[in-house]
Every structure is written in structure tokens, then in C-alpha cells.
Amino acid sequence: MKKIALFAFSEDLGVFAHIMMNAIDMKKQGYEAKIIIETKATRFVKDLMDEQKPFAGLFKKVKEEGLVDGVCKACSAMTGAQEAARQQGLRLLDEMNGHPSIARYLEEGFTVLTF
Numbered sequence: 646m647k648k649i650a651l652f653a654f655s656e657d658l659g660v661f662a663h664i665m666m667n668a669i670d671m672k673k674q675g676y677e678a679k680i681i682i683e684t685k686a687t688r689f690v691k692d693l694m695d696e697q698k699p700f701a702g703l704f705k706k707v708k709e710e711g712l713v714d715g716v717c718k719a720c721s722a723m724t725g726a727q728e729a730a731r732q733q734g735l736r737l738l739d740e741m742n743g744h745p746s747i748a749r750y751l752e753e754g755f756t757v758l759t760f
Contacts, residue, residue: 648678649679651678654759683745719742
């Protein structure tokens with residue numbers, strides 16, 4: 646199986662929407678896709694809880710499909726989204742000084758894409 650880890654770094658909502666759409670498409674195509682939410686993109690974890698926000702439905706779908714592997718613990722604290730991540734049952738990733746480790750995904754056989 647092809648394995649892709651999509652690291653969301655950008656604070657651009659349009660970029661985040663495309664990451665989510667691609668993860669869904671990859672899953673349909675037989676890939677194991679994982680979204681890792683990093684840096685300022687962690688604010689979307691909180692913002693997209695509001696169903697009135699653009700792409701909130703898409704965020705709900707990627708969560709329901711198990712495509713969100715986790716959220717950066719340190720960065721979500723910085724953006725005020727850590728509690729929102731916990732409320733949604735999203736894993737806080739912190740194995741690299743409070744941040745997710747790209748090397749771990751590479752070791753697990755994932756191709757890493759950053760946005």
C-alpha cells in the first residue's frame with residue numbers, strides 16, 4: 646500500500662482545504678493517507694468546529710474517515726487550539742520536543758508531503 650503523510654503547515658485555509666480533499670481522494674484510490682496539522686494551521690482545529698465556517702464540513706469528513714493522524718501539541722498550545730483538539734478526540738503529537746517527527750513517518754514508510 647502507498648503511504649502518504651500530508652503535513653499542513655500553511656495558515657491559508659484554501660491550502661488546508663486542498664490537503665483535506667487530496668487525503669480523501671488518496672484514500673479512495675487505495676492510499677493510506679494521514680494529515681498532520683502543524684504550526685499556524687493548528688488554528689483550523691478550533692476554527693472549523695464552527696459549522697458555519699467554510700470547509701467545516703470537509704474537516705468533519707476527514708476526521709470521521711480517520712484521516713487526521715494528529716495535531717502538533719506545542720503549536721496547538723500557541724494558537725489556542727489544544728483544548729479544541731482534545732474535545733474532538735484528535736491526538737496531540739509531541740515526540741520531537743513537543744512537535745511531530747517527520748522522521749518517524751519516513752521510518753514507517755510514508756512519503757512526506759508538506760504544504
